[in-house]
Amino acid sequence: MTRATLLQVRNLKVHRGGAQVLEIPALDLRAGEVLALMGPNGAGKSTLMLTLAGLLPPSEGDLQFGQTILHTRADREVFRRRMTMVFQDPLLFDTTVAQNIASGLKLRGMPAAERKPRVADWAGRLGIEGLLNRSARQLSGGEAQRTALARAFVLQPEILFLDEPFSALDAHAREGLINDLGHILAQTGTTAVISTHDQAEAARLAHRLAVMQEGRIVQIGGLREVMNHPEDPFVAAFVGMETLLKGRVVAGREGLISLRIGKDPASDREVVALGEAQPGQMVLVGVRPEHVSLSLQTDNTSSARNAFVGAVTKVIPRGPFFKVELDCGFFLSAYVTAQSLSELGLEPGRPVVASFKATSVHLIRKEGLDSQL
Amino acid sequence: MELIWEGLRKALELLLRLDPEVLGITLLSLKVSGIATLLSVALGLGLAVLVALNDFPGKRLVIALMNTGMGLPPVVVGLFVTVLLWRNGPFGFLGILYTPAAIILAQSVIATPIIAGLGLAALQHLPPGLRLQILSLGATRSQMVWLLLKEARLPLLAAVMAGFGGVISEVGASIMVGGNLKGSTRVLTTATVMETSRGNFEIAFALSFILLVLAFTVNALLTHLQQRSGRR
Numbered sequence: 001m002t003r004a005t006l007l008q009v010r011n012l013k014v015h016r017g018g019a020q021v022l023e024i025p026a027l028d029l030r031a032g033e034v035l036a037l038m039g040p041n042g043a044g045k046s047t048l049m050l051t052l053a054g055l056l057p058p059s060e061g062d063l064q065f066g067q068t069i070l071h072t073r074a075d076r077e078v079f080r081r082r083m084t085m086v087f088q089d090p091l092l093f094d095t096t097v098a099q100n101i102a103s104g105l106k107l108r109g110m111p112a113a114e115r116k117p118r119v120a121d122w123a124g125r126l127g128i129e130g131l132l133n134r135s136a137r138q139l140s141g142g143e144a145q146r147t148a149l150a151r152a153f154v155l156q157p158e159i160l161f162l163d164e165p166f167s168a169l170d171a172h173a174r175e176g177l178i179n180d181l182g183h184i185l186a187q188t189g190t191t192a193v194i195s196t197h198d199q200a201e202a203a204r205l206a207h208r209l210a211v212m213q214e215g216r217i218v219q220i221g222g223l224r225e226v227m228n229h230p231e232d233p234f235v236a237a238f239v240g241m242e243t244l245l246k247g248r249v250v251a252g253r254e255g256l257i258s259l260r261i262g263k264d265p266a267s268d269r270e271v272v273a274l275g276e277a278q279p280g281q282m283v284l285v286g287v288r289p290e291h292v293s294l295s296l297q298t299d300n301t302s303s304a305r306n307a308f309v310g311a312v313t314k315v316i317p318r319g320p321f322f323k324v325e326l327d328c329g330f331f332l333s334a335y336v337t338a339q340s341l342s343e344l345g346l347e348p349g350r351p352v353v354a355s356f357k358a359t360s361v362h363l364i365r366k367e368g369l370d371s372q373l
Numbered sequence: 374m375e376l377i378w379e380g381l382r383k384a385l386e387l388l389l390r391l392d393p394e395v396l397g398i399t400l401l402s403l404k405v406s407g408i409a410t411l412l413s414v415a416l417g418l419g420l421a422v423l424v425a426l427n428d429f430p431g432k433r434l435v436i437a438l439m440n441t442g443m444g445l446p447p448v449v450v451g452l453f454v455t456v457l458l459w460r461n462g463p464f465g466f467l468g469i470l471y472t473p474a475a476i477i478l479a480q481s482v483i484a485t486p487i488i489a490g491l492g493l494a495a496l497q498h499l500p501p502g503l504r505l506q507i508l509s510l511g512a513t514r515s516q517m518v519w520l521l522l523k524e525a526r527l528p529l530l531a532a533v534m535a536g537f538g539g540v541i542s543e544v545g546a547s548i549m550v551g552g553n554l555k556g557s558t559r560v561l562t563t564a565t566v567m568e569t570s571r572g573n574f575e576i577a578f579a580l581s582f583i584l585l586v587l588a589f590t591v592n593a594l595l596t597h598l599q600q601r602s603g604r605r
Binding site: 080093094103108 | 511
């Protein structure tokens with residue numbers, strides 16, 4: 001998908017209190033895409049977002065919107081009317097829902113008669129048309145965030161910035177809102193940047209994913225690419241690749257590699273993966289828990305190249321799934337449904353067979369890997 | 374007890390009779406303290422906005438000074454303003470000592486820090502992200518300031534009430550820079566002090582009741598404004 005670049009930054013640096021908190025050599029936001037920023041607290045997601053939104057002047061570097069480089073405060077002020085931002089806290093004004101939704105239009109001097117149909121339209125699209133005359137103080141968390149989103153979308157922003165918009169909501173409100181936001185983003189084709197802690201949220205809304213750590217973007221790429229092919233252990237852990245094992249290549253031919261897992265040289269646990277590698281090379285072997293299936297005995301009809309007998313060590317509820325941790329001579333984690341859990345009788349100590357395809361094995365090969373492990 | 378009832382009766386009588394002298398004193402009190410409050414709102418809120426929205430070295434010191442200023446003793450203000458406006462003082466050429474203008478000036482010095490200090494607290498109490506949210510909705514800087522003031526309107530109106538209450542009731546500065554001149558700078562508080570010292574307790578009580586009613590009326594109006602806007 002080739003799309004025009006809408007916003008680009010080059011050599012961006014932000015200092016705060018003498019310390020550098022953000023360094024982004026280059027970042028392009030393409031028209032119509034949804035870019036998710038993920039990373040732990042303090043990774044610089046919010047700082048990057050505020051800078052991209054023109055709300056925080058960079059210490060160094062340029063922000064270019066379309067063909068215009070935003071040099072001055074006046075440039076940024078013009079840009080600010082073409083984008084908008086929704087924060088974790090809905091930050092509604094102490095007035096009615098309708099007045100809140102209309103506030104950005106009012107700031108632009110739009111007459112009341114023109115504002116009204118637009119406000120009604122967006123209230124409807126976010127399912128709050130019944131609350132228009134309600135005071136913003138009387139809203140639930142979900143209703144308040146819907147009002148904040150309507151207040152943003154009614155401006156028809158060229159870029160919408162969403163700074164952890166669902167983090168403060170309960171699971172039920174969050175679920176509905178992510179759904180609705182996904183529909184609206186797809187319908188309107190709005191270019192958006194969303195920051196989140198939650199990989200599931202990113203997976204449902206974003207086209208591209210950038211993982212941040214300590215003020216830098218560690219990896220950026222297509223959603224599936226980053227999720228399934230993290231380039232380093234930090235990204236792997238952050239995007240939910242829960243099994244990460246140190247392995248040594250023992251053989252490689254015809255696009256298949258055999259890897260010996262674990263530090264013990266006598267270990268007979270071999271994992272088969274796709275790719276090319278030299279025997280003796282050290283790599284990290286990653287497997288996403290949703291790619292591991294569990295059964296009670298080895299299934300010869302399965303196409304999975306890797307099958308290991310192990311024992312359940314832990315069962316952890318994870319939303320609609322259960323995470324099962326196994327000891328197969330090495331650590332392995334798998335997601336199962338509640339039904340599988342009871343059918344297989346999974347509980348600590350239970351012996352099971354864990355299998356996954358060679359295509360599900362992701363190898364991280366990086367300079368200096370040994371020192372990171 | 375009898376004195377108080379007598380004072381209340383006298384106050385009603387003076388008011389109903391529209392006693393020209395009492396009426397003049399009352400209107401002057403209202404005018405002087407009203408103008409001083411308006412000036413203090415402009416200066417104090419301006420200062421509060423500047424301090425709230427900007428980071429600069431010594432900000433904490435400025436805030437500490439503003440908060441200290443909220444407790445300025447009126448007599449100290451009266452002394453300084455008198456010296457400044459004295460015939461040979463730096464502003465003596467203005468020739469406003471012992472005129473209502475001097476009282477307005479002194480009362481503004483008293484009310485400005487009160488409104489600035491409470492106003493700053495009101496603005497700082499707003500959610501920290503609100504300023505950025507308003508800017509991201511496309512507000513210019515002045516639109517942003519207006520919206521912030523509007524969001525803080527309840528505590529800001531309380532600040533205005535505190536400022537007005539502080540100056541309508543003070544006597545030290547008014548008597549020092551105004552001189553309690555009959556028909557020119559005599560206000561309710563200075564007149565009350567004078568009548569009390571002369572032993573005219575009935576009149577003193579009457580003036581006090583009028584002062585209370587005046588303060589109550591103005592604050593009731595402001596409260597009405599505050600609570601009406603709060604319900605929206």
